[in-house]
Amino acid sequence: MAILEITDVSAGYGAGPDILQGLSLEVEEAQSYCIIGPNGAGKSTLLKVIAGLLHPRSGDVVFRGESLAHRRPDQVLATGVCFVPQDQALFPEMSVRENLIMGAYLLKDRALIKERLARVYEMFPILAERAGQDAGKMSGGQQQMLAMGRALMIDPILLMLDEPTLGLAPQIAQQIFSQVEQLKSMGLTVVIIEQNAQRGLELADWGVVLDLGIVRFEGPSEGILGDPRVRELYLGKAAGSGEKK
Amino acid sequence: MTNVIQVAILGLLLGGVYALMAAGLTLAFGVMRIVNLAHAAFIIASAYISFFAFDKLGIDPLLSVVFVMPIMFFFGIAVYQALFRRIEGSAKFGEMTVLLTFGIAIMVEGLLGFVFTGIYRKAQPGYANESFIVDGLFLPEGDILFIPKGQFFASLLSIVLLVGLWAFLRYSQTGYAIRATTQNRAAAEIVGVNVRRVSAISFGLSTALAGASGALMSYLFPFFPFRHWQWVAVLLALVVLGGMGSMKGAVIGALVLGVASSFVVDQIGPTWGPMTFYLALFLILLIRPQGLFGKEVPV
Amino acid sequence: MIEDRAAMGPEDSAPEPTPEEVQRPPGPARYRWYVLAAVVVALLALPLFRPMISSYNYVLTLGALILMWVAMSSSWNILGGYAGYISLGHSVFMGVGGYVAGVLLYYHGISPFLTALLGGLAAVALGFLAGFITLRTRGPAFIISTIALLFMFLLMTDNFEYLGGAAGLPLPPLEVPQEWLRVPFYYAMLFIAFGAVWTSYRVAHSKFGMGLRAISEDETKAEVAGVPTRLYKISAFAMSAFWVGVAGGIYGYSIAFIRPTVFFTIAISAQMVLMAIIGGKGTVAGPVLGAVLIYAINEFSLVVFGATEFNIVIQGTILVAVLLFFPLGVVGTLRKMNRLPAFLNWD
Numbered sequence: 001m002a003i004l005e006i007t008d009v010s011a012g013y014g015a016g017p018d019i020l021q022g023l024s025l026e027v028e029e030a031q032s033y034c035i036i037g038p039n040g041a042g043k044s045t046l047l048k049v050i051a052g053l054l055h056p057r058s059g060d061v062v063f064r065g066e067s068l069a070h071r072r073p074d075q076v077l078a079t080g081v082c083f084v085p086q087d088q089a090l091f092p093e094m095s096v097r098e099n100l101i102m103g104a105y106l107l108k109d110r111a112l113i114k115e116r117l118a119r120v121y122e123m124f125p126i127l128a129e130r131a132g133q134d135a136g137k138m139s140g141g142q143q144q145m146l147a148m149g150r151a152l153m154i155d156p157i158l159l160m161l162d163e164p165t166l167g168l169a170p171q172i173a174q175q176i177f178s179q180v181e182q183l184k185s186m187g188l189t190v191v192i193i194e195q196n197a198q199r200g201l202e203l204a205d206w207g208v209v210l211d212l213g214i215v216r217f218e219g220p221s222e223g224i225l226g227d228p229r230v231r232e233l234y235l236g237k238a239a240g241s242g243e244k245k
Numbered sequence: 246m247t248n249v250i251q252v253a254i255l256g257l258l259l260g261g262v263y264a265l266m267a268a269g270l271t272l273a274f275g276v277m278r279i280v281n282l283a284h285a286a287f288i289i290a291s292a293y294i295s296f297f298a299f300d301k302l303g304i305d306p307l308l309s310v311v312f313v314m315p316i317m318f319f320f321g322i323a324v325y326q327a328l329f330r331r332i333e334g335s336a337k338f339g340e341m342t343v344l345l346t347f348g349i350a351i352m353v354e355g356l357l358g359f360v361f362t363g364i365y366r367k368a369q370p371g372y373a374n375e376s377f378i379v380d381g382l383f384l385p386e387g388d389i390l391f392i393p394k395g396q397f398f399a400s401l402l403s404i405v406l407l408v409g410l411w412a413f414l415r416y417s418q419t420g421y422a423i424r425a426t427t428q429n430r431a432a433a434e435i436v437g438v439n440v441r442r443v444s445a446i447s448f449g450l451s452t453a454l455a456g457a458s459g460a461l462m463s464y465l466f467p468f469f470p471f472r473h474w475q476w477v478a479v480l481l482a483l484v485v486l487g488g489m490g491s492m493k494g495a496v497i498g499a500l501v502l503g504v505a506s507s508f509v510v511d512q513i514g515p516t517w518g519p520m521t522f523y524l525a526l527f528l529i530l531l532i533r534p535q536g537l538f539g540k541e542v543p544v
Numbered sequence: 545m546i547e548d549r550a551a552m553g554p555e556d557s558a559p560e561p562t563p564e565e566v567q568r569p570p571g572p573a574r575y576r577w578y579v580l581a582a583v584v585v586a587l588l589a590l591p592l593f594r595p596m597i598s599s600y601n602y603v604l605t606l607g608a609l610i611l612m613w614v615a616m617s618s619s620w621n622i623l624g625g626y627a628g629y630i631s632l633g634h635s636v637f638m639g640v641g642g643y644v645a646g647v648l649l650y651y652h653g654i655s656p657f658l659t660a661l662l663g664g665l666a667a668v669a670l671g672f673l674a675g676f677i678t679l680r681t682r683g684p685a686f687i688i689s690t691i692a693l694l695f696m697f698l699l700m701t702d703n704f705e706y707l708g709g710a711a712g713l714p715l716p717p718l719e720v721p722q723e724w725l726r727v728p729f730y731y732a733m734l735f736i737a738f739g740a741v742w743t744s745y746r747v748a749h750s751k752f753g754m755g756l757r758a759i760s761e762d763e764t765k766a767e768v769a770g771v772p773t774r775l776y777k778i779s780a781f782a783m784s785a786f787w788v789g790v791a792g793g794i795y796g797y798s799i800a801f802i803r804p805t806v807f808f809t810i811a812i813s814a815q816m817v818l819m820a821i822i823g824g825k826g827t828v829a830g831p832v833l834g835a836v837l838i839y840a841i842n843e844f845s846l847v848v849f850g851a852t853e854f855n856i857v858i859q860g861t862i863l864v865a866v867l868l869f870f871p872l873g874v875v876g877t878l879r880k881m882n883r884l885p886a887f888l889n890w891d
């Protein structure tokens with residue numbers, strides 16, 4: 001059964017045009033999804049709508065039977081949907097530890113927070129090493145790990161990552177990918193936007209191609225990867241190398 | 246030598262009060278990017294409350310913070326809800342806040358003038374004209390230092406409030422949320438901070454600090470409605486000097502300029518005291534536009 | 545809410561389309577010139593109708609003041625409207641003009657009708673200097689520095705004996721029969737208002753003006769697009785000082801004294817800002833209309849409520865209300881609704 005159902009969602013910024021134009025998508029529990037598509041297709045916008053940062057103009061977003069369409073971001077988060085945005089997700093003048101604690105802002109139980117903190121440190125040992133350092137002073141890769149680690153503090157059901165490997169060196173990106181693998185294996189539902197379509201689709205169970213504010217294609221990742229139309233239109237020359245920048 | 250110490254002490258005492266005044270201003274800027282040109286007008290409005298509480302009811306101005314702060318806290322929240330929420334997310338928000346608070350300042354000034362007229366006021370509690378006298382210690386034979394009681398108590402209260410504010414921001418859940426919103430509003434929203442609520446509370450805190458500052462002003466500095474422009478110019482100079490939005494910067498800026506202006510007054514004359522602030526402002530803009538502890542040019 | 549704050553820092557918020565980009569009403573563009581000509585002729589001819597105006601001097605004084613405000617808010621608009629750099633200390637330039645002309649009259653007996661332009665140039669010089677320093681910042685920090693500039697001058701004039709200190713200097717009155725006394729001032733202010741509005745119009749229609757508007761929309765983009773932003777901003781600051789300075793020179797003479805609190809007070813700057821905003825900042829006609837409107841409201845509230853602080857409250861309330869509900873001002877709002885009469889459309 002789908003835990004997230006997006007039906008006919010239109011959304012845009014301010015008085016601007018619709019960026020999402022009647023988009024529909026279903027997300028199954030414990031599956032992973034990779035969203036690809038050209039720049040400006042509306043990928044980030046879609047995640048913002050789900051996260052409650054941007055309200056849809058029409059249509060609905062239903063998570064586990066509850067509509068999220070008109071909820072505040074904190075209310076969405078409380079239902080178990082967590083978003084890691086494309087960039088600048090951290091509190092630069094707070095320490096790594098404080099950033100993680102902020103991730104559990106909605107929780108009241110101190111013991112639980114401690115426990116989660118230990119779990120995140122275990123997953124990302126580098127964060128434990130740097131616990132006292134200001135988040136703003138860490139490298140790009142470390143910051144990304146911190147952003148992911150912080151998202152895990154709330155123990156989300158659905159985790160959405162917007163281009164987590166953007167601008168990272170290949171080995172670092174590889175590390176991030178393997179962390180995502182690990183999250184998948186823990187039973188989390190993951191939605192990831194990835195510029196490196198090849199790599200992203202290899203990681204995910206399901207591929208979603210977004211263009212001009214609607215879902216153009218979707219299907220099992222191998223299918224999407226192999227689909228000649230997708231290859232031609234969206235993977236382009238990147239199909240072989242996996243690079244699409 | 247004794248004179249230098251004396252002047253420095255007076256400057257520090259003054260700086261302590263300035264720090265409290267500037268803290269509220271910088272808090273509103275830090276969290277909401279609101280440059281509150283009405284901050285000094287709020288201070289003066291609060292000074293009237295404390296003044297009349299003393300004059301009519303005999304309540305000590307220092308004690309009056311107990312009710313002036315809550316009054317101003319809720320007043321601030323009301324102002325925030327009524328005015329600032331409307332312009333949230335509008336293009337050129339920073340500029341809008343300046344103009345809006347400019348209008349609010351004019352309104353408050355006019356209302357105060359209308360109700361209380363333009364005459365000078367100053368509460369006169371017993372300690373306002375008394376001093377502690379320090380002698381002996383390390384001082385040369387026969388030299389003494391004066392520590393005006395009024396200023397001393399004011400600085401003490403200011404320190405207590407600032408430490409309280411610091412602890413609140415540092416350790417409380419809401420404090421975390423306020424700091425998070427200051428550093429990265431979008432990220433705060435993502436981790437589940439209700440940024441509107443936090444903004445309203447921060448603005449309330451900021452005006453509550455204006456309230457406490459007003460209580461102190463009621464007996465430290467003669468005031469009348471129009472005075473707030475001079476004050477806001479001084480406070481803004483402090484805040485820009487320290488780096489807009491930086492609490493640490495505001496406090497250090499206040500202490501440094503408090504001492505500096507105290508020396509200017511001593512050496513050149515009392516009318517030139519405020520010049521210290523304006524010159525410091527221009528100097529800092531020339532050398533380091535983002536201020537001592539600011540990170541970027543605020544836009 | 546609705547806004548996407550995740551990706552929107554204060555800098556990269558998408559710029560609203562300026563009024564200029566909005567479709568212009570196709571109205572009869574010709575007739576606005578007739579309206580303008582009629583207004584000009586009426587203003588020029590007004591003093592000739594002495595027998596028909598009951599309180600002649602009062603009317604001319606009022607006319608001169610309105611014209612002065614037209615000039616000052618139009619000048620303010622060059623920096624605050626076109627370039628988007630709000631100055632809350634613009635009356636400093638009025639004061640500089642007033643003091644230059646006043647001092648030359650007091651100590652050397654030279655008529656301000658000759659030296660007011662010099663006062664304007666002094667204001668320009670100050671504009672350059674101040675702009676050089678303050679325009680290193682933008683937004684709030686800039687605004688604050690303009691307030692500080694104003695207070696610095698208040699403090700200095702307050703304390704310089706040569707300038708008469710806080711009491712100021714009395715100026716010898718113009719030697720003209722009492723019944724004609726207001727006429728020269730009226731024509732001087734009319735000249736100044738023409739000059740200022742003409743300057744504003746020319747700037748609005750120049751490459752320089754386009755550059756300023758680009759700066760106002762997005763300074764970084766303007767810079768990338770090759771606009772010499774720093775030069776333009778400083779020039780705009782200096783240019784917006786000129787007519788304010790000239791007006792100050794004439795104004796001091798017309799009230800027969802100069803004094804710090806006449807010029808270096810934020811209330812005067814506030815008026816310029818208020819007029820430009822209520823009329824429509826960034827438009828040519830807005831500040832003119834705003835000056836007339838605000839002046840009318842002021843006079844009205846003085847008559848109704850007496851000379852109380854109450855009209856200050858009214859002004860503050862108007863400013864807040866306009867900002868919240870019609871941030872584009874009268875001209876901007878009408879244009880957005882496609883209802884702007886052609887005679888107000890000079891952009």
Ligand SMILES: Nc1ncnc2c1ncn2[C@@H]1O[C@H](COP(=O)(O)OP(=O)(O)OP(=O)(O)O)[C@@H](O)[C@H]1O
Nearest residue numbers: 013019038039040041042043044045548551552558
């Ligand atoms: N805050 C905003 N305000 C206005 N328009 C925006 C905003 N953010 C994005 N847009 C517009 O929405 C459209 C889609 O943007 P979005 O960020 O969703 O694209 P994307 O698919 O994530 O692209 P990319 O691969 O570049 O990240 C773009 O045309 C963009 O200009």
Ligand SMILES: [Mg+2]
Nearest residue numbers: 043044045086
């Ligand atoms: Mg994106």
